[in-house]
Amino acid sequence: xxxxxxxxxxxxxxxxxxxxxxxxxLDDLGLDYRSRFVEPMHSDRNVVKRLTxxxxxxxxxxxxxxxxxxxxxxxxxxxxxxxxxxxxxxGDD
Amino acid sequence: MDLGFDVVxxxxxxxxxxxxxxxEFTRPLVTDEYWEDVxxxxxxxxxxxxxxxxxxxxxxxxxxxxxxxxGREWGDCQVVGCSIATPYAHKxxxxxxxxxxxxxxxxxxGNGVAEQFGIAHDLDGMEGVAEPRPAAFVVDTDxxxxxxxxxxxxPAFPDYDELExxxxxx
Numbered sequence: 672x673x674x675x676x677x678x679x680x681x682x683x684x685x686x687x688x689x690x691x692x693x694x695x696x697l698d699d700l701g702l703d704y705r706s707r708f709v710e711p712m713h714s715d716r717n718v719v720k721r722l723t724x725x726x727x728x729x730x731x732x733x734x735x736x737x738x739x740x741x742x743x744x745x746x747x748x749x750x751x752x753x754x755x756x757x758x759x760x761x762g763d764d
Numbered sequence: 765m766d767l768g769f770d771v772v773x774x775x776x777x778x779x780x781x782x783x784x785x786x787x788e789f790t791r792p793l794v795t796d797e798y799w800e801d802v803x804x805x806x807x808x809x810x811x812x813x814x815x816x817x818x819x820x821x822x823x824x825x826x827x828x829x830x831x832x833x834x835g836r837e838w839g840d841c842q843v844v845g846c847s848i849a850t851p852y853a854h855k856x857x858x859x860x861x862x863x864x865x866x867x868x869x870x871x872x873x874g875n876g877v878a879e880q881f882g883i884a885h886d887l888d889g890m891e892g893v894a895e896p897r898p899a900a901f902v903v904d905t906d907x908x909x910x911x912x913x914x915x916x917x918x919p920a921f922p923d924y925d926e927l928e929x930x931x932x933x934x
Contacts (some may be wrong), residue, residue: 682798707798708851715855718797 677703678735682719682728684709689743690729696747700754704731772888772918774897779882782912786815786903787880792871793844794854796864799871805907807842812910812934813903814843814927817883817896821849821857825898825919830861832924839932841902845869846877848895872896883914898922902930910934 679697681704683690697704709716709728716726723730723741730741736753740746752758780787786804793802807813818829826847833843846869849857854869870877878884878896887893900922902911911930913922 705800707800708792709798710852710855 677705678733679704680707680732680734681705682707682709682722682730682732684711684728687728692743693729693731693746693750696750700750702750702754771920774885774916774918776916777882777885777897777914779899779914780901780909780912782909784909784912786901786907786909787877788907789877789880791846791877792851794851794858794869794871796855796858799851799854802870804903807844808903808905808907810842812839812841812905812931814838814841814931815846815901815903816843816922817846817878817881817899819895819898820847821853825921826857827861828921830857830863830867832921834861834863834867836924836928837932838928839934841931841934843867843931846872846896848873848875848893885918900927902927902934904934 679702681693681697683706685708709719713726719728719730720726722732722739725741727741729743729746731746732739738749740749788803788805790801790803792799804813816829816833819825830845845867849871850873851871854871858864858867858869872878875884875894875896881896881899883897883899884894885897887895897918898915898920900913901909904910911927913927
């Protein structure tokens with residue numbers, strides 16, 4: 672349950688291993704995030720397309736940094752370099 | 765009175781009433797594009813809420829309710845449905861009834877919200893399945909229930925004119 676208004680929103684598909692990989696990374700770093708679940712059918716994912724230009728999930732929006740991105744490997748790398756040990760830019764909460 | 769068909773008496777229930785503070789809950793709230801956990805209190809921060817409990821998506825009462833609710837004037841209220849249907853089924857309902865953008869539905873397959881409101885009932889002939897009995901509430905931003913209707917028999921539908929008037933009054 673989102674506690675207040677987390678800056679990170681994760682667009683995800685139920686049981687999608689690539690999405691779970693991102694979730695694991697967020698959880699490992701203790702980051703608060705909002706989950707928005709979309710449909711298995713690509714054609715039903717206009718909300719994701721509007722954000723990232725593609726209909727693939729996972730996708731994240733980080734209001735803290737203004738970053739919007741897809742592709743789990745890229746997202747994991749972004750989260751670790753932004754919020755992990757030795758990160759340059761920290762989150763504000 | 766012989767109606768020619770049987771209306772099932774649901775019996776009495778100790779449900780929340782007008783004047784009570786609305787129970788707080790968080791469930792996946794389904795839009796035409798996605799679902800996410802949303803607390804009722806978060807909705808109430810945006811404005812008053814008309815909360816309509818109805819049978820699961822696919823049943824004829826669910827279809828009837830969502831034929832009737834749009835096209836009315838709800839004032840400042842957000843009209844939100846709640847049933848035990850899955851988020852996937854709610855999305856189908858939103859598509860079929862073209863509710864996108866304006867109407868959202870809480871998905872509560874475990875029926876816990878109905879239990880909090882005191883309106884849970886077991887479905888005869890569907891072992892292990894419980895639903896909310898048909899019910900409608902108008903909730904003000906201070907969490908006070910301003911209007912409450914709970915079905916005493918089955919099937920039953922809200923008095924839509926009365927509900928609309930209560931919503932516009934809040």
